Amino acid sequence: MLSPSLLVFDFDGVIVDGMNEYWWSARRACLRLHPAIDLPESTPPQFRQLRPWIHHGWEMVLIAALISEQCGPLEQLGVQEFVHDYAAYCTAALKRFSWTPALLQQALEAVRADAVRTDRDAWLALHQPYPGVPERLNAFSEENMAWAVLTTKARDFTAELLASMGLKPERLDGHESGSKPEVLRRLACDWTLSGFVEDRRPTLETVRATPGLESLPCWLVSWGYLRPADFTDLSGAIRLLRPEQFAAPLADWP
Structure with missing residues (x-):
């Protein structure tokens, strides 16, 4: 029954x-994997615009990396063209950075786990x-x-x-x-x-x-x-x- x-x-x-938290965590996860890149602390307009196409957490970390590239596909194409073949551009970026979805997801969750452990209230306040x-x-x-x-x-x-x-x-x-x-x-x-x-x-x-x-x-x-x-x-x-x-x-x- x-x-x-x-x-x-x-x-x-x-x-x-959770827009503020998405960027906060994605940025830190990306910097753990690629410390040399430069990413703004405030949420970039491209990230906000791309959020409706993001399905899994690991994609946020990848998008952060793409935003950091001055001559990358996101910068060259613009958001409107990029989303026309979003999945293909993400797949190509994974190969170019030699990353996997599992690696990016693990990095994202590690950042969140550290935040919850060290300053839970501040992390919760991002939502x-x-x-x-x-x-x-x-x-x-x-x-x-x-x-x-x-x-x-x-x-x-x-x-x-x-x-x-x-x-x-x-x-x-x-x-x-x-x-x-x-x-x-x-x-x-x-x-x-x-x-x-x-x-x-x-x-x-x-x-x-x-x-x-x-x-x-x-x-x-x-x-x-x-x-x-x-x-x-x-x-x-x-x-x-x-x-x-x-x-x-x-x-x-x-």
């Missing part, structure tokens, strides 16, 4: 705005929950709705952040658990899934194309790290969720 209903949320771009989101998540208990977090961030770091916001999901899965479609399929074996809330349209499209998840309700939040085209031509399978709709009872969501 299935357990009660479960509503699943992405973390970055849905619950929390800001989106207005009204923590309160709305806590209110789901009044609707007899359990909620979970499914993120590509490491589970331990996500747990630290959720706890600092007074949030306790029924379940928390980080990148260690596997891809989001894989985790959602496993969750569907134990729960009645009421939907998945994300800020990354390609992820929602992949979820809906996954066998067993074709009918899962999917919402794309309007306040996350979205590309301009993400708002256009949405199918009925993926619905745009605005803040005022998110604040309403689940039964009234689009």
Whole structure:
């Protein structure tokens, strides 16, 4: 028999705005691997513009390295041209730097672990929950709705952040658990899934194309790290969720 209903949320771009932390950690991870490069302490405009295309943490470290190159592809092409073949340029950069995604992910998580250990409060302060989101998540208990977090961030770091916001999901899965479609399929074996809330349209499209998840309700939040085209031509399978709709009872969501 299935357990009660479960509503699943992405973390970055849905619950929390971590832009300042992304650059803070990515910059330090990049400098650990490539100490000779020069990177600004404040978040560069290119990094903010590229954030909607970044899917995994390791990509942030790679983008930091590309931003440091005065004659590199990002500088030569500009952000708009770079994102036209984002995956290919990232693959080429990995080869050029002789890096792997695993190496970059390990460097990023080491930086975060050091920050949590040495100055936890300062690291937590780099993140800001989106207005009204923590309160709305806590209110789901009044609707007899359990909620979970499914993120590509490491589970331990996500747990630290959720706890600092007074949030306790029924379940928390980080990148260690596997891809989001894989985790959602496993969750569907134990729960009645009421939907998945994300800020990354390609992820929602992949979820809906996954066998067993074709009918899962999917919402794309309007306040996350979205590309301009993400708002256009949405199918009925993926619905745009605005803040005022998110604040309403689940039964009234689009």
